[in-house]
Amino acid sequence: MGPAAPLLACLLLAPLRLGAAPSKGPNCDPQAAAIVGGSSKLQRQGGALVYQCPAGQYPYPTPVRLCRADSRWSPLSSRDGRPLAKAECRAVQCPGPVEFENGQFHPRHTLYNVSQTVTFECFEGYTLRGAPTRTCQPNGKWSGETVVCDDGEGQCPDPGIPIGAMKDGQHYRVEDRVRYRCRRGLEMLGSSERTCQESGVWSGAEPECRDRSTYDTPEEVSAAFISSLAETAEVADPNRTLSDTAKRKIRIEPGGSMNIYLVLDASDSVGEGNFSLARDALVQLIEKISSYGVSPRYGLLTFATDPKVVVRTTDPQSSDANYVSDKLGELKYQTHALRSGTNTRRALEAVHNMIIEQEHDELQQGHKVAPVANSTRHVLVIMTDGNTNMGGSPEPVVHQIRELLSIGRNREDYLDIYVFGVGALVNLPNLNSLASHKSDEKHVFSVQDMKDLQKTFHHMIDESETLSMCGMGWEFPEASDRQKNPWHVSIKVTRPGKGVESCKGALVSEYFVLTAAHCFNIDDQAQWISVDLEEGAGGSPGARADRGNRVVALRSHPKYHIGGLQGAGVPEFYDYDVALLKLEKKVPSSFTARPICLPCTEGTTRALRKPHPQTTCKDHERLLLTAGEVQALFLHEGKDPQSQKKTLQRQTVHIKNGVKKSACEADAKKASIYVNVTDVSQVVTPRFLCTGGIDPVVDPNTCKGDSGGPLIIAKGKRYVQVGVISWGVVDVCKQRQKQAPAHARDFHLNLFTVLPWLREQLAEEGLGFL
Known part of the structure; x- marks a missing residue:
């Protein structure tokens, strides 16, 4: 017996007879098929009887009885061939886990009542992915997502075993396959077989084992359907025009979109x-x-x-x-x-x-x-x-x-x-x-x-258009740098009599740019700062007429203090190295200007294709900063080898979020400004993410001009900023002809650690912080 849920009487069902006129059908007695604890509704003069039960209950053993030609109600027997029992309303239950690898769960039951929970724990050496506690819901489904205990050894992540399912296959290399089947009485949605692909993603859809009468709530349908539909609509055709008053438009080309x-x-x-x-x-x-x-x-x-x-x-x-x-x-x-x-x-x-x-x-x-x-x-x-x-x-x-x-x-x-x-x-x-x-x-x-x-x-x-469409970059071959990275901005600080300093940043809302606090001095004034939202050297000439956007407010994190450890012999201290610039003019979403997604916002929930409001900030962190080596990217302005024009290049790096994290952070002491540091935790606080080095692969390094730019994780066609480029151990730009040493590491301010400040500063921007 699997989970079940009520089906309301307003689900109208007609008799399964071809071409029969309603008035000439057989006549069955509704009292002969009454349901205990509920009620029924007769459709089409005895053609079908639809049961309804109170909330939290479901009609057993069937939600509908049909009137046969011999004036008896069908079905006459249940799915297992036994005579059909008298209909009754039973309490909704959820199926229990059949298999769970590399860990344990409790309590162990075959079925769980609504509101009961099951808790999962991993064995030593394995990292838990997903919510450790799941709750049986009134629709016969479990809250949260499939829980996995993963050691990070596979080329694809451990796909896990959905509740109610069994899995064959324990190797997760490219072209390895896993196969699923459901416990008796449950039916499978999704893919029964999945293959590990070169991209590190499993083919097909995650399977789900459910009873016939289990249903999806409107919230679940909206969250899952809208994220997929939005993706399809957004990538259908890149050519669009926008205005402050009109909704987005896609111009259909002759070939169609x-x-x-x-x-x-x-x-x-x-x-x-x-x-x-x-x-x-x-x-x-x-x-x-x-x-x-x-x-x-x-x-x-x-x-x-x-x-x-x-x-x-x-x-x-x-x-x-x-x-x-x-x-x-x-x-x-x-x-x-x-x-x-x-x-x-x-x-x-x-x-x-x-x-x-x-x-x-x-x-x-x-x-x-x-x-x-x-x-x-x-x-x-x-x-x-x-x-x-x-x-x-x-x-x-x-x-x-x-x-x-x-x-x-x-x-x-x-x-x-x-x-x-x-x-x-x-x-x-x-x-x-x-x-x-x-x-x-x-x-x-x-x-x-x-x-x-x-x-x-x-x-x-x-x-909201803003919520649903953050972090959308265009990947078609003809796309310009700006179209591929519409959130990218260049920042210039023009100090009277002291020259110009440049940094990078990311558009995070219609009015705000996120960057690094160290790009500015304590006495810098907002009017000295300008933000370039246009193409740059590689863009179209006609797009550069109004490239600058004035800044009306500079807001650095209140705990950022670059001289905070000078008394301990540390000349520069980059903890809380994050700042926001408020723009004078609103930046409407367009083909070449669109905010990047920030963690723990509704837009990122949709970009990750997860249900809202069930998905939490902790879920975002588990999904984005998983255990082990997390592939990410940053943007660097460099010269195209062929045209020698400046281009915006995506550089792939790996966030050391597993066993290599300590070694990555330890290399911070090899920075010239930290020769007197004995304890690396003095300068590498828990608010930093570390990239660089040569293990497991050689990571490119950031340059001084990249400071303030976003550290990004790509999820499908959507991009989420998880960090701000802060500082590096070696300035690799000064030794371009030389190979960077193994200790060339970069440190990025982890946005998950400054969310209270971001939530406060961006409260009026409609980002829907979780």
Whole structure:
């Protein structure tokens, strides 16, 4: 027996009979299938009986009974073949862990009641990843994420074992595979097999073992769906125009940028009520997509025994959101009343044909199609219960669509298939077989009530543009340095009669730049400071007319005091080396100016594709500053070897956050200014991150002009700043022709350690600090 959750009576379900008129159906006695502790609602003159239970309970052994032709309620037996027990409302429970590697958990139960917790601990030598304590929730799911005890030895991180699952495979090198299966009675969402890739990321989606009646809350759906959808919308096409009053716009090129296919199940098993709610939810979804400033082409179809295409992507008005919304609102469930079976295969074949038609049109217009140079992204949103009863499996058609679009390791971003379970009898394995399986993403959702999905899409519309889109850099080949790193700024301090000093920084909000405090003297005035937000030497000439942005306030951390240890013979002390510059003019988000993500903000939660508000600041730290060697990057202005023009170069380094951390920090005493330091903790406080050296690989080093710039961790296509470049042991810029010594280390102010100050200073910037 697995976890379960209630299904409300407002989930309308029609009898599973092809073409039968409601008035001529069999007549079953509702009292013969009454539920103990709950109530039921009769649909369509005895066609279906849907149970409802009080909150925290679920209908057992089935949420729905259907009236058979012989006037008996089906199913007559349970899933294991035994005679069906009398329906009753039972308390929701969560399944217990089946396997847990390199550690232990307690208490040990097969099932846990709502609000019960399970605590995980790792054996010595292993680092715990994930929340150590998880709680059974009212929807039959556990709070938090899969807990892992990892030794950091694999080329991919230990993928862990989700609760309720078993795993085969214990090696995590490139091309190694792990396979999962669920405990009896539970069904799997996600990928049953995953492969360690060269990028250090596991292929596929993390598996989840759940009972058929477990559901996703609106908050879970919103968090998971919006992060993936936002990613797709943002990378669809880089060409956009912005203004202070207009929302973001994406200009669709002749070759197209994004197609969205809305596929709505109108079969008997879904029922008219759920059809109407799903239709209205899709209207809300179109509004959400429009709020991104995206104008994709839409394809719209309903299906039962046959598909009915309402809007084609080749229609002239297919990119008009208002037109498509109107067409959605006009859809009638009765359109499929005479042929009301479920043929999902034919519906997907209609989508496949639509893609072929569009590519044919594009070729006639002289545009290139996949796999040559086509950059059109395709998104399928399918609303169905997954109960196909004719036409065969639809899964082969998904493979045909993938082949047509040349979807593979290098083009996975160009196809997303989201499947939403509709109705009371959702077939999760069938939904899972249709959906995309991508690392750190979720594409299958099953809600308790279709009204919840409507609310989810509606709430998504109000999401802040600033929160959701921080840290977005463009990776296409033609992108300029500024487009790839839109948060990068150059800072100049022009002191009267004393020359100019330069530093770097990062745009963190519409009005603030984050940099290092040591870039400024105690008597520096804000009017002496300017911030360059434009391209620099490698940019387009026309972009440099208004490159400077005046600073109206300089705010260094109050605990920063470079002379704080001079009495102990330490000439320079860089603890709390962080500062904020407030700009005179607002910097609206654009193609070439966008804030980087800061830790412990709602924007970073979305960038990490984690649920909000469940995700905590501690979760951010575990995800970003994991144990061992953490790959990061900083930006350095250097000369292109071929053109000799100044370019902004990304330099990959490794944060020593494991066994090599002590050795990294110990090299600080080899700095010329610290020859008198006997205890390295005097100058390397817990507020520093250390990079550099030659073990396990040679790290490039920062130069003096890089000071104040961000130390960044990339997560997919999003970038999160975790540190500020502060000081280094060796000035490698003075010995460019020589190899840097092994003790050449760099130290960066760890932003996680100054979050109270950042939260206070940026309180009015709408970043949503956790």
